[in-house]
Amino acid sequence: MSRQPLNTIVRKKLTRRELMKAAPIGAALAGTGALVAGSLSNEALASTKGTCRFCLMHCGIIGHTRGARLEKVEGDLSSRTKGFLCEHGFALREMVHSGARLKHPMVRRGDAFHEVSWDDALSEVAKRLETVKAKYGPEALLIQTGWPMVRHPLVNWLHRFARAFGSPNVSTVASLCEASLRMGQALTVGSKYSSDLRRSKTLVIWGSNPGVTAPPFLHVVTKKADGGNLIVIDPVKTGLAREATLWLPVRPGTDGALALGLIRVVLENGWYDRGFMEANTLGLEELRALAATYTPPEVERLTGLPAADVERVARLMAQEGPTGVWAGLGVEHHENGVQTLRAISALEVLIGRFDGTQDPRSILTPPGKRFAEEMLPALYDLGTPEPLPPPVKARALGRDTYPLYEMFNREAQGQLLADAVLRDTPYPIRAVMLLASNALVTSQGAQRLEEAADKLDLLVAIDPFFTFSARKADVVLPATTFAESPDVDDADNVAAQSIVAPQHHAWPDWKVIVELSKKLGLGAYFPWASMHEASKQKHVRWMRDSEQQPRPSPTVEQPKFATLSGRAEFKSQLLERAGLPGLPVWTPPTETPSPEFPLRLVTGPRPRAYINSQFHDVPSVNARMRTAEVILHTTVATPLGITTGAKVKLTSPYGSVTLLAVVTDDVQRECAVMAAGFEDANPNRLISPDKRDPISGFPAFRSGVCRVEKA
Numbered sequence: 001m002s003r004q005p006l007n008t009i010v011r012k013k014l015t016r017r018e019l020m021k022a023a024p025i026g027a028a029l030a031g032t033g034a035l036v037a038g039s040l041s042n043e044a045l046a047s048t049k050g051t052c053r054f055c056l057m058h059c060g061i062i063g064h065t066r067g068a069r070l071e072k073v074e075g076d077l078s079s080r081t082k083g084f085l086c087e088h089g090f091a092l093r094e095m096v097h098s099g100a101r102l103k104h105p106m107v108r109r110g111d112a113f114h115e116v117s118w119d120d121a122l123s124e125v126a127k128r129l130e131t132v133k134a135k136y137g138p139e140a141l142l143i144q145t146g147w148p149m150v151r152h153p154l155v156n157w158l159h160r161f162a163r164a165f166g167s168p169n170v171s172t173v174a175s176l177c178e179a180s181l182r183m184g185q186a187l188t189v190g191s192k193y194s195s196d197l198r199r200s201k202t203l204v205i206w207g208s209n210p211g212v213t214a215p216p217f218l219h220v221v222t223k224k225a226d227g228g229n230l231i232v233i234d235p236v237k238t239g240l241a242r243e244a245t246l247w248l249p250v251r252p253g254t255d256g257a258l259a260l261g262l263i264r265v266v267l268e269n270g271w272y273d274r275g276f277m278e279a280n281t282l283g284l285e286e287l288r289a290l291a292a293t294y295t296p297p298e299v300e301r302l303t304g305l306p307a308a309d310v311e312r313v314a315r316l317m318a319q320e321g322p323t324g325v326w327a328g329l330g331v332e333h334h335e336n337g338v339q340t341l342r343a344i345s346a347l348e349v350l351i352g353r354f355d356g357t358q359d360p361r362s363i364l365t366p367p368g369k370r371f372a373e374e375m376l377p378a379l380y381d382l383g384t385p386e387p388l389p390p391p392v393k394a395r396a397l398g399r400d401t402y403p404l405y406e407m408f409n410r411e412a413q414g415q416l417l418a419d420a421v422l423r424d425t426p427y428p429i430r431a432v433m434l435l436a437s438n439a440l441v442t443s444q445g446a447q448r449l450e451e452a453a454d455k456l457d458l459l460v461a462i463d464p465f466f467t468f469s470a471r472k473a474d475v476v477l478p479a480t481t482f483a484e485s486p487d488v489d490d491a492d493n494v495a496a497q498s499i500v501a502p503q504h505h506a507w508p509d510w511k512v513i514v515e516l517s518k519k520l521g522l523g524a525y526f527p528w529a530s531m532h533e534a535s536k537q538k539h540v541r542w543m544r545d546s547e548q549q550p551r552p553s554p555t556v557e558q559p560k561f562a563t564l565s566g567r568a569e570f571k572s573q574l575l576e577r578a579g580l581p582g583l584p585v586w587t588p589p590t591e592t593p594s595p596e597f598p599l600r601l602v603t604g605p606r607p608r609a610y611i612n613s614q615f616h617d618v619p620s621v622n623a624r625m626r627t628a629e630v631i632l633h634t635t636v637a638t639p640l641g642i643t644t645g646a647k648v649k650l651t652s653p654y655g656s657v658t659l660l661a662v663v664t665d666d667v668q669r670e671c672a673v674m675a676a677g678f679e680d681a682n683p684n685r686l687i688s689p690d691k692r693d694p695i696s697g698f699p700a701f702r703s704g705v706c707r708v709e710k711a
């Protein structure tokens with residue numbers, strides 16, 4: 001069945017009684033408009049504290065409501081983020097009351113969506129899930145979540161639900177964001193870690209743009225430019241790069257060569273503690289041999305960076321510490337992402353990041369504390385009365401292809417979805433539930449995903465908005481925003497009140513899962529009245545199957561690093577066991593510029609206005625950026641007669657999109673850089689649907705090629 005995105009909606013006529021029953025406050029207000037607003041105008045303003053979940057900065061927020069209307073939001077001064085809110089946090093009110101919100105459950109019938117009751121919608125989903133299960137097995141269901149669910153306890157509910165159904169397949173944005181950074185770190189020193197921004201004297205921002213992705217911490221980062229050294233390694237001269245001591249416009253995908261070049265300079269100059277390295281690391285001499293060929297002139301040839309800058313950065317990092325490194329998606333989204341991140345970790349080990357000589361507050365991983373335990377807080381505990389679903393037989397998607405991804409993250413690698421649907425590899429996936437996820441726009445291989453959506457027996461979208469993915473779905477369920485649902489803090493499971501009442505007929509995601517479970521006869525696995533209540537049982541044994549998953553076990557007593565050897569592993573034993581190179585080797589991107597496609601294509605940097613595909617329905621955000629843009633260097637654009645604002649066509653080996661040009665000298669001159677999240681100019685139409693990092697399965701979003709011409 002060809003599943004065109006539909007906008008046609010056949011509205012169900014609700015009686016006043018149904019309206020009142022379905023959403024007592026929100027619907028009544030929405031349905032009676034000005035009259036009710038007028039009657040509420042004398043109502044007192046109520047204030048509720050919560051957490052902004054638009055991005056994982058999780059800023060403290062206070063919402064002021066009158067009745068069911070969110071009148072105003074402000075930052076919570078008493079929170080960890082000390083009152084900071086970015087423009088997205090302030091846009092919460094617009095989002096909650098947006099006219100573009102989904103108002104009713106809808107089921108696709110032919111060429112139109114029909115509004116139905118929640119009961120009918122969930123019955124339909126349950127019936128079709130049972131059919132898929134009977135035909136293909138329970139593992140044919142995949143549940144995928146998007147940004148607002150990052151580090152949200154609801155993900156544990158989804159694992160429990162999937163396991164109760166019999167599927168191992170839950171996938172989150174970890175399959176393309178940050179998780180590979182953590183893997184690179186853990187494969188080297190046994191644990192994830194972050195830089196101590198305030199104490200670092202030299203701070204290296206590598207393939208990251210905290211000004212856009214972590215605004216609450218921007219002031220701490222920029223301060224380094226005054227009191228220390230701020231080094232920005234990025235093909236784009238970001239706002240931060242303008243403040244920096246040094247901007248290194250690295251050629252995309254060559255960061256690993258740069259890291260090995262820095263290692264070589266450090267080793268050659270003896271800027272490391274030999275005694276500590278010999279006692280506490282594995283593979284030092286092999287690393288030295290690997291790095292030997294990455295001389296500064298060779299690094300200049302590979303990366304396009306001046307050899308003198310390579311030597312200067314190595315010196316600043318090694319000799320003007322404490323040094324912190326903040327690496328981001330710019331390093332992750334390549335075919336060599338994890339090994340590059342390992343090379344960066346190895347460099348941090350060498351310059352004293354972990355031996356106490358540079359950064360006293362981030363010395364060694366506590367003995368015995370293993371990365372898996374850090375990454376999976378409070379998932380495993382016994383002795384609670386609720387039944388635990390039986391173990392799942394099938395292996396999660398990606399377990400065979402990217403076993404270390406599955407081992408570290410305990411979830412399916414969602415980027416393999418299209419393969420599983422179109423090629424039945426490793427087995428058929430025929431039902432997909434998307435929660436707060438616009439996967440058809442934001443995942444790798446847009447064309448192939450759309451084809452896969454057509455082949456699905458069931459696509460369910462649970463979302464506050466009628467996204468592109470929702471318009472392709474069979475069943476669309478209106479979800480609340482984070483503000484309309486009682487929240488549970490991911491750090492310590494403190495439950496918080498909802499900020500505002502649910503709007504229209506929207507339900508919180510946890511309620512959708514619980515009610516759907518009941519329809520499937522799985523209600524016994526969710527005996528709690530709410531997620532709030534469940535969170536109070538701190539040791540709820542959720543679902544991930546610890547028995548099924550091999551965990552690395554210590555081979556030495558009291559290891560200093562939580563690796564297999566107990567040492568910092570320049571040569572990773574886990575990688576070697578998985579049949580992968582143990583050393584942090586650099587492999588060049590497989591797509592390189594040619595006469596047909598002379599530019600290097602970098603996709604995915606977040607524009608200031610949007611967070612992936614979020615906020616495209618919010619007027620105040622749209623006012624700042626309506627159309628997709630591509631950043632081009634002057635020397636590329638001028639000979640083609642392209643100026644800023646001109647409409648251009650980008651073509652890659654996989655497709656074409658049309659968008660607006662931004663012409664500047666502040667970008668690596670071989671690059672075309674475009675943001676993610678746009679439906680019409682979706683960069684995922686331009687990148688390979690198959691090229692991924694061999695360890696994490698992360699897409700090579702930033703290692704493409706293209707050409708540009710006037711549209």
Ligand code: SF4
Nearest residue numbers: 052055058059086089
């Ligand atoms: S940085 Fe902005 S979007 Fe992110 S949590 Fe804070 S207010 Fe929300």
